[in-house]
Amino acid sequence: MLKHASASESASASASTPAAAHESLTTAFASGVTLPIDFRIAQLKALYEFLSNHEQNHFNALQTDLHKHRMEALIYDIMPIFKDISYLISNIRNLSKPKLASYDFVAPVYLHKDPLGTVLIFGAFNFPTHVILRPLAAALAAGNTVCIKPSELTPASERFLVSLSSVLDPRVFSVVTGGSDVCEQLLSLRWDHIVFTGSSFRGRSVLAAAAKFLTPVTLELGGKSPAIVSSAAHVPTAVSSIVRGRFVNCGQICLAVDYCLVEDGVYDEFLKQVLTNIRVTYGNAPSKTHHYGRLVSSHHHQRVVSLLQETGGKVLTGGEHDDTDSHYVAPTVVAIEDENDVLMRDEIFGPILPVLRVKSINDAIDFVNLRPHPLALYLFTQDAKEKDQVLSRTRSGSVAVNESVLQIGARNSFLGGVGESGMGSYGFSRGFETFSHTKPVMHSTPFLARILGILHPSFYSNMGDKSCNWFENGMRLFGGMPFRRFASISSKGKLDTEAMEDIEH
Structure with a gap:
């Protein structure tokens, strides 16, 4: 029987210290406790049942921290977690099974999957449970012991994640909480893999710390993900998808549409429809709309407001902000003429949509290629040749054509960047691969060794x-x-x- 956590048990679950967590997890892994597949399945089922039984607590935590609407949280935060866990439970035996590579030297060579060891997972404030629980499930499925560090900026979600200690085996799972000093302590220890989701600046710090021990890392760093709107686009489709892909979670998504490159032929119509769509979606007073989110903190609120104050672009709608009761910034659209505008320098990570006019798809491609590879690229066109052109001439972590953001949530898809937008990936089978070491094993015999004597x-x-x-x-x-x-x-x-x-x- 799987253990169900009561409210009192969840409340009494506590976090560990970095050194204690590391020592306990390292010792447990060395004991071989994670090697049996049945043990791993039991952990995944315990995780699944906990999330199912405490679904309302999960929703409440996301609502408290980020003002997320229940449906938004279900689609973008919670559903992908359940899909990953279900996939891993159903496929773990096949994923773990040695696969025949070849008989090149008569003796067969099989590819075996070994767990890496102890895995450290850093959370992020924008999806405080999602970016921890998906890699956590994959790491447990692959036979690792895991330490998680939730974001301190989302305390309700942090408490929810701490309560996992009441159902997962304490030998293989630990939670460490705290601020930047705790992160530094964790990074001073030798881990076998580190997962980090956040800014490129912080990602470089994690990579530098990992280099001391040559620890492999998975970095999900985001970047400025463009949306290219062709003259051959179906404008209503582009507008609807881009508005959702920019303003969901108040723009705090690493995959969010960060800016738009719109061809001359549809530029004016695109802007007109964007302004209408925002008004229809969020009303005349977005601050009173229950499905519009908030920024995570006063610090992030001030950062976004500063961008609005410094931009040389023309604010077409929005711009209102209030940090008294909540960290509110209205959905904002800015027409940009200067490609070096402050809004075009770094990832915005807030509810501001810069829109630039381009003369052609080739100009849009050149614009994108002059900048670091984004985590995602969105193309809106009904022209097959344009689609092939953009796909073949640009590099990004993922692409969606005539859609935005949803591409990584599809079954058997995954999240992963390229270049400055990140390295490594997780999701479905890719997660299992990330947290496994594949080793070739040759199985010979005295008889086969006689045949190989020709060498x-x-x-x-x-x-x-x-x-x-x-x-x-x-x-x-x-x-x-x-x-x-x-x-x-x-x-x-x-x-x-x-x-x-x-x-x-």
Whole structure:
């Protein structure tokens, strides 16, 4: 029977210190407790049941921290977690099973999956449970022990994650809470893998700390993800998707549409429809709309307001803000003419949508390629050639055509960046791969070893000229190399290279 956490048990669950968590998890992994597949499945089922039984607490935490509407939290935060856990429970035996690689040397070589060891997962304030629970499930499924560090900026979600200690085996799971000093303590320890979601600046710090121990990392860093709107786009579709992809979670999504590049032919119509769509979606007073979120803190509120104060662009709608009762900034659209405007420098991570006019798709592609590779790219067009052109000439972590944000939530899809938008990935089978080491294992026998004796120097060094010729060409065929024609060969088995010539293929 899986243990159900009562309200009192969840409340009494407590966090650990960095050193104690690391020592406990390292010792547990060395004991081999995580190796049985049945043990891993039990942990995943316990996690699934806890999240199912405490779903309302989960919703409440996200509402308290980020003013998330229940439906928004369900679609973007909670549902992907359940999909991942369900997939892992159903497929863990197949994922863990050794796979035949080849019989190249007669003896079979299988690819085995080993757990990495102890995994450290840092949370992020914008999706405080999602970016912890998805990699947590994958790491447990792969047989690792796991330490999580929730964001201190979302205290209700932090408390919810601490309560996981009441259902997961304490030998393989720990929670550490605190601020930047705790993060530094955690990074001073030797882990076998680190997962971090956040800004590129913080990501560089994590990578530098991991380099001390040559610890592999998964970094989900975001960046300025563009939306390209072609003259061949269906404008209502583009507008609806972009408004949702920019302003959901108050713009605090690493995959959010960060800015728009709109072709001349549809620029005016696009702006007109965007302003109408925002008014219809959030009303004339978005601050009173129950499905519009808030920024996470006063610090982030001031940062976003400063961008609005410094931009040289024209504010077409929004711009209102209030930090008295909540960290509110209205959905804002800014028409930009200067590509070096303050809104175009770094990821905005707030409810501001800059819109730039471009003359052609080629100009849009050049604009994107002059900047670091984004975590996502969104293209709106009904022209197949334009789609192929953008897909082949740009680089990004993911792409959605005529849609936004939803591409990583699809079954068997995954989250992962490229270049400055991150490294590594997780989600469904990719998560299991990330937290596993794949090692080739050859299974030979004394009989097979006798066959492989042809590779021993004592075998081929005593061959005659003709036999040596045939033997080498046999090896070349086996290795995918070109044949050679030999004019002569010495009695010592050394090739007369001057007499050799390639056979023309």
